[in-house]
Amino acid sequence: MREIQRIAIIGGNRIPFARSNTVYSNVSNQEMMTATLQGLADRFNLHNECMGEVAGGAVIKHSRDYNLVRESTLSTSLAPETPAFDLQQACGTGLEACILIGNKIALGQIENGIACGVDSTSDAPIAINEKLRRILLDINSAKSSRKRLSLLSKLRPSMFVKPVLPSNSESRTGLSMGEHAELMAREWQISREEQDQLALCSHQNLARAYEHGLFSDLMTAFNGCSRDNNLRDDLSMEKLRKLKPCFDKKVAPNQGTLTPGNSTTLTDGASAVLLANDNWAKEKNLPVLAYLTFSEVAAVDFYEKKEGLLMAPVYAVPRMLHRAGLKLQDFDYYEIHEAFAAQVLCTLKAWEDKDFCKNRLGLSRELGKINRLKLNVNGSSLATGHPFAATGARIVTTLAKVLAQKGSGRGLISICAAGGQGIVAIIER
C-alpha cells in the first residue's frame, strides 16, 4: 500500500440557504445539488474533469432520488465518467461525506473528490396514508379483477386526506428534536437569555462575514438569491425576547426556553467541498486552504440511558483529542453547529463539568472552558439556517478559508445528528 496522503481542502461552493417555502420552494434537491456542483466546477475549472468520486446525500429525500448525487453530477460539466454515491447520516451527512472522500484520498484510492449535501423541506416527499399504501400495493399484486374490485371497495376518503408528512421527530421517543433540546436545556440549566445571546451573536457574525466579502468565492447565486435569507441584520435582544417558546408544551409547560429565534429554522440549500491530495492540487495549480486531519463519530443511548439526544459530540470530541494528542484549548476556531443554541451551550457546559467529564466521559478531569470569542466567528446555523445535509460542507469550507486567511492554525468542528449521533473533525493549516 502507498503511504498515507494528506487530505487537502481546496475550496467549496454553496448556494445561499433559504428558509423553507421561500425562494427555493419550487426547486428540487437535485436542482440545488446540480447548481452547487456546477458552481464548484466553474470555480475550479473542473469542466470535463473525471473526478475520483462524488459523495453526498440528503436527509429528506424522495425515493426516486436514490441516485441523487450521481444524477446531479451528470447534469454538470464534470466528466460524465465521474462516479458518485449517496449516503445518509442525518445532519452528519455532509461531514461524513467529507470524511469518506477524505479517507479514500488518504489511502491513495482516489486523487480527488467532492463531498456534498443538500436538503429541502419545501419539496419534501409526502407519504400516503399507510392503510391506503397497503391496499394499493395489494391491488397491484392481485391476480383477478374480482379481487382487485374487492380491494378497491376498502378505500375510504379519509385515507386520502390524511397524508403522512415527514417530521423531524425521533421515532423511538416520539418527541421532536426541539423537545429533546428543551429537555437538555432543562437538565443543564441553560437560560433563555444565554440562548438568545448566542443567536444574536450568530446573526451579527454572519452579517459581518458578508460585509467583509468572506462568501464571495464560497457561494454562487441561485434562483434569485445571493445571500442566506434567514439572516436578520436588524436582530436585537429585544426582538428575540419577544418570541414565544415553541417546544415546551409536552416537556416543559410554561417553562420553555427554546424559541424560533434560538432554534434553527427549516431550510433549503446545498453545499459542496473539493478535496484532493497535495499532488493533484499542485498539478492543477490550486492552492490548498487547509487539511482535514482527524475525525470521530459517536452515539449516545438517549432511549434506555436517557442521555441528551444531541449530546453525542460531547463524547466524540475527547476521543478525537486523545488520538490527536491535543487539549480542547489548542484551537484557534471552534465551529459548533447551532442546531439549537441550547445544544451548543449544553455541550460547552458539559465539557466544563468535572463530574460529567469523569463519570460519563471517563476522563481524569474536565476538558475545561473555551475562549468564546473563537466560537462560530462567522455565524453558524442559527443565522445561515440549516439544510440538514448541507451544513457539513458549509462548515468545512468556511473554516478552511478562515484558516487560510489567518495563515496557519487549527479548527474544531462539531455536529450533532438525529438518532443521538455526533460527528466531529479537526482542520489544520
Add this chain to the structure above:
Amino acid sequence: MKDSYLNFTNVGIGARLTSILGLPRPEILERYETEKPTITGAVLLGGGGKSELLEVLATLFESMRTQTLFHSQIPEWLKIANDSGLITGRWEAEGTHVQKVKALVFDATGLKESSESEALHRFFHDSAKSILPCGRVIVFGRTPEHCNQPRKAAMQAGLEGLIRSLAKEYKRGVAAQLVYVAEGAENQMESTLRFLLSPRSAYVSGQVIRIAKPKKVSRAPRDWSAPLSGKKILVTGSARGIGTAIAEVMARDGAKVICLDIPQAQSELEKLAAKLDGSALAVDLTGDDAPETLVSEARASGGWDVIVHNAGITRDKKMANMRADLWNSVIDVNLSAQERINDALLGGGAINKSGRIICVSSISGIAGNVGQANYAFSKAGVIGMVKSLAPSLARQGITINAVAPGFIETQMTASMPLGVREAGRRLNSMQQGGQPEDVAEAVAWFASSGSGGVTGNIIRVCGQSLLGA
C-alpha cells in the same frame, strides 16, 4: 395627459379583450422611485472573444449591489466577480430552473470580426425568453470610428443593427441600448450603466451612446442617490411641460435649480422655484439683453454648473402657407438664442469647471415632419451645434449633449388632433407616449458629474419611435 387606452388594456376585462382582439398591449413602464435599488432583479452577463470590460463591470456591479449571473460562454466571470467581492453564479445549469432576469448585458469589446459574432447569437438566443417586463438589454462595444482594423469596425458597427432589432422584438417595456466605450474611457461607464439599468431610462430605447476618454479629470458623484447635490442648474422654459419636469428631477437629485421662463409666466415660475427651493428668473431668451443678463446672474452666484436649453416653441404651417415671422421666431427661440447664450456664458466664464450644456432637440429634427419645416430645421440645427461644439468644449472639461424627445404627454401634444395623437402614441416600441420625467431623467444623466465621458451624444427619448429611426 392621461393615456386611457394604456390603463384600459392593463386591467380586468380590458386586458382580456385586448389579448383576444390582438390589440397592442402597452406595458405600464416602471419609473424611478427613491429608496429602490438601481435595478430590481438579476443581470445576466455574456461576452465573446477576449472581453475587455469584465473587470470594470464587476466593480460597478459590486458598487451597485446588483446580482449578476453569467452565461456559460463567459465562465471567467465567476473569478473576476468573486475578486471584486460579488457573489455570482451560472445562469442556467442543465436541469435547473431557467431564472428570469431583469437585464441582459453583453460585453462585445472582444469581438474582432463578424465571424466571431456567433457569441452574440448564442447569448441572445438562449436568453430571449428569460427577460422580465421593463427589462434592459445593454451591449458594450468599441467605438467603430476608433477601430483601426476595418473588420473590427464592421463587427462593432453591426451591433447597432442588433440592438435596434432587439429593442423592437422584446416589447413589454424592455429597452435595448448600445454603448461604445472608447479605449481609456473604461472608468467613465458608471453613470451611464446606472442610468440604462434603472427605470430612469424607461422611455429610452434603441439608442447608441458613445463614451469618450475625458480630456480633463472627471469625478463620479460621491452619493449616487443624490448625484447632482451642490450643482447649480439653469433650466430654461421651466414654467410648464418638460421644463418643469426637468427642474423637478434636478432638484430631486440634489441640485439648486434656477427656473427660467418668459416674464408672462412669472407666477408659475415663482411657485415652482419655491417648491424646489430654487430661484426664479423671468427673462425672454430672445431679448437683446438676455445673454448679458444671464452672464451677470450666473457670475453673481459663483457660476452655473449645468445649462439646460429646454425652452422651445412650435409655429406649424406647411411651407406654402408659412409666413416669414413664423419661420424666424421658431429659429430664434429654438436655435439662435441658444447659440448667443452659449457664446456669452462660455465667453464670460459663467460656466463652472466640469460644466454641462444640455440641449433639447426633437425627433422632428431627425425625421422631419409635415408642417414643421421651421421647427425641424431648428432642432436639426441644435444637433449640429452639439456635435460641432463638443470637441472644443471637451478641452475645457465641459460636455454638451442633446436629448431628442419623441411623443411626450404634455399640453403641447394634448392639443393635437386625436388621430395624430393616437398614432404618435403607438408608433414606437413602447406603444405609448413618454412622460416629461422620462426626458428629465435623461437630462439628469447628462448633467451628472460622472458623465464626463459622455459628450456630443444625441439621445432620443422616444420609446424607439418609428419616425426617423
